[in-house]
Amino acid sequence: MEIQKKNVLVTGSTRGIGLAIAHKFASLGANVVLNGRSALSEEFLNPFLDYGVKVVAISGDVSQAADAERMVAEATEALGSVDILVNNAGITNDTLLLKMTEEDFESILKVNLTGSFNMTKAVLKPMIKARQGAIINLSSVVGLMGNAGQANYAASKAGLIGFSKSVAREVAARGVRVNVIAPGFIESDMTDQLSDKMKTAMMAQIPMKVFGQPEQVADVAVFLAQQEYLTGQVLAVDGGLTMQ
Numbered sequence: 001m002e003i004q005k006k007n008v009l010v011t012g013s014t015r016g017i018g019l020a021i022a023h024k025f026a027s028l029g030a031n032v033v034l035n036g037r038s039a040l041s042e043e044f045l046n047p048f049l050d051y052g053v054k055v056v057a058i059s060g061d062v063s064q065a066a067d068a069e070r071m072v073a074e075a076t077e078a079l080g081s082v083d084i085l086v087n088n089a090g091i092t093n094d095t096l097l098l099k100m101t102e103e104d105f106e107s108i109l110k111v112n113l114t115g116s117f118n119m120t121k122a123v124l125k126p127m128i129k130a131r132q133g134a135i136i137n138l139s140s141v142v143g144l145m146g147n148a149g150q151a152n153y154a155a156s157k158a159g160l161i162g163f164s165k166s167v168a169r170e171v172a173a174r175g176v177r178v179n180v181i182a183p184g185f186i187e188s189d190m191t192d193q194l195s196d197k198m199k200t201a202m203m204a205q206i207p208m209k210v211f212g213q214p215e216q217v218a219d220v221a222v223f224l225a226q227q228e229y230l231t232g233q234v235l236a237v238d239g240g241l242t243m244q
């Protein structure tokens with residue numbers, strides 16, 4: 001798929017990986033829709049105008065179906081269509097299972113898994129009608145390997161892989177592709193919260209002995225959007241962490 005002049009909606013793009021993905025697509029000439037739960041100021045949008053593309057900020061909570069529908073409707077009204085959806089919004093709330101409450105568990109699934117369901121459902125019909133579309137879902141190596149203290153997050157990210165492969169099969173013949181990125185340890189606000197001890201333990205497991213950058217994940221998101229004979233795949237961007 002040619003990226004230039006396409007319309008890309010990236011959920012959770014106020015910072016970190018989502019923001020890097022939005023910049024990468026915009027730098028290639030795509031119009032972008034930025035999203036987070038809080039409103040975005042004009043100052044935040046200005047750097048995107050340097051790319052000569054349209055940029056729209058639509059705040060909303062992906063875990064709420066009504067918000068997801070409204071965001072897609074507003075994006076479509078502003079740009080004409082949503083050609084590429086990147087389900088990037090995600091949260092963590094880590095604790096060992098014996099201490100994990102039902103609320104701790106369900107609140108993570110609601111954003112990371114149900115949020116992607118809500119957004120995918122909202123864009124899918126027009127994509128099928130246009131016989132064109134790319135959906136890219138941000139899972140995690142934790143969804144592949146598990147991680148002590150992250151049973152809720154791992155369940156949401158593993159669920160997202162099953163969800164993506166199922167939808168990919170449903171719409172493959174209709175011109176819509178669904179792929180997954182499973183990042184390893186990427187430097188962002190999410191990983192800044194971790195203790196030095198945890199960071200050292202993670203680094204020890206990474207064959208390349210370096211943490212990843214949001215821009216490296218963004219490059220892969222663009223590749224997955226561009227490559228037209230690729231669907232239902234999970235690409236780990238993890239410095240070799242999950243190689244088999």
Ligand SMILES: NC(=O)c1ccc[n+]([C@@H]2O[C@H](COP(=O)([O-])OP(=O)(O)OC[C@H]3O[C@@H](n4cnc5c(N)ncnc54)[C@H](OP(=O)(O)O)[C@@H]3O)[C@@H](O)[C@H]2O)c1
Nearest residue numbers: 012014016017036037061062089090140183185186188190
């Ligand atoms: N960093 C890593 O090492 C890593 C590794 C594997 C996978 N991932 C995945 O990659 C994605 C991005 O991670 P990140 O490290 O960039 O996270 P981050 O820095 O914490 O950013 C998360 C983004 O999601 C938004 N967000 C959170 N809840 C939302 C909701 N309910 N509705 C809409 N937006 C919401 C946040 O904006 P607001 O706070 O304004 O809502 C923010 O823009 C996540 O899905 C994460 O699980 C990250």
